[in-house]
Amino acid sequence: MILIRCLLLAAACALLLFCPPSSFPFPLPLLLTDGQLGRALKFTLALWLVRDINAGLTRWAENRWMWTANGGVWNWSKEIAVVTGGSQGIGAAVVKSLVSHGITVAVLDVQPLSEELQNDKSDLIRFYQCDITSRDAVRQTGEAIRSHHGAPTILINNAGIGNANSILDVTPARLRAIFDVNLLSHWNTVQQFLPDMIANKKGHILSVASLAAFVGLANMTDYCCTKAGLMAFHEGLTQELKHRYGAPQVLTSIVYPSWTQTNLTKAIEKGIRGSGASIVEPADVGKAIAAKVISSTSGQLVLGPGLAASVRALPMWVQEWIRDRMAQVVTVNATTASAAA
Template identity: 30%
Template sequence: HKVLLLALFLGTLLYAYAEAAVRLLLPARRKAVGGELVLLTGAGRGLGRATALEFARRQSRLVLWDVDTHGLRETAAECERLGATVHTFVVDCSKREEIYGAAEKVKKDIGDVSILVNNAGVITAADLLSTQDHQIEKMFEVNILAHIWTTRAFLPTMMDNNRGHIVTVASAAGHFVTSFMVAYCSSKFAAVGFHKALTEELSTLGKDGIKTTCLCPVFINTGFVKNPSTRLGRILEVDEVVKELMEGILTNKKMVFVPSNQRFALLLER
């Protein structure tokens, strides 16, 4: 049994190296996103804002959601300065009714969303018994349930056209665990599982034109946590993460680890 597991591990490791070598020698073709209708949740600050700006530079049409009105306006103004068409909606992604209501307005008044970026997320760093009930509920409502509600809202048209892209912003905490973040890690494990299961289901249904990407960075310096530190690795800056995310979207990469060595750490853990 141990010999079989070792052989499986070595085979997987060799495959990963071979895949990396092929990608190095034959860079993946990048798709154009100009003119695509891109909806981003949590667009008012941090990674959401930076991702919106990257799409704006590529002349995508933008639909930006956030619960923070001021941050949303600032992101929209920056994107418009880059020449993008922008529509904004103040949406609390912890509330299913608000998500479905805003989605209906988008579909009726703007058009069909072809790229959905589920980026909104919340975090509370505390041991399990110190984390309050409402904080646990909020993390699950925003970090995973919102992904499901938005996908259910916009997937039917993508299915009809067999065309689209669904991006799940998860975390390294969706693969590796860390103390004092039990509820957060649990919600991010759920987000990774959602991405994997959705990807498999779309494949089973023959909807190969709908692409999926899951972003799993170690913790990012977005200001949500003061003086952040973690055993998962160094704290990342937003710009380096959004660069890897956009590369993953443009090349239809299913799983984007930042830094990329997480992939090998995951293999070793398994």
């Protein structure tokens, strides 16, 4: 669709720029012949063309320089997805959305399934109690999943915890825990499930980050660091699949949710709303993540203000003004074992 629109816009721009009005077999509207209006129209069409070309190149790059999605290799009723932290919150919403497409889901979590998931009648949800920060536990769970269902083709690294502590107040134990769960565990799960994807030239690894990856927040420095690190992990994994493992067919995506209604946001909800930000429901995030999987395309998904991903391209004074506005969002001391924004 973008390619067709670009061709049409390019043709329109060429006609207006290089063909005099007298050469047309029919009289042109005043809008096209008037000097100022005509120039404004040409400028608008040119900007529209540049925007669409940029969007098309972005999609092309995200899709590993392939023009079409490789959707033909996916048979959702036969796919196995692994979702970490899938018992509650965003993870549970992702599980429900994937199951609605007929995908079998293996949930890895230290917490039991929510009552809603336990009551699910689809018979497509399998729960594995697993501490994803333990390499050995992930290995044992991976072996069990392959034995029961086969090799997973979809890995959604969703598990996350959050602290609301200042740099001086956070304890070494909580600091280690947040990095272990939010970032280091991705090495455990990817090392466990990626080899089969590479061998089969098919797979999709999706990481759940946060808009906090783009803006450092007072009293959430550790959380922001893990999410910024996750962005680097996603980029490095993408490059290694293309240039080290010879498996560009294995898709990689990263999702940046905005503030989402979880245990952590309950403690700081007043500050969030005071900053003018909204709080979205986990179901909305879960549906968006599942839709990205079903699209069979790589790329990033920003679930919030589009400007957030570009904030570091803004002048420094604007960046600092944004961070100052966010400084009063987190003013309490709190911890949570649930995925945050």
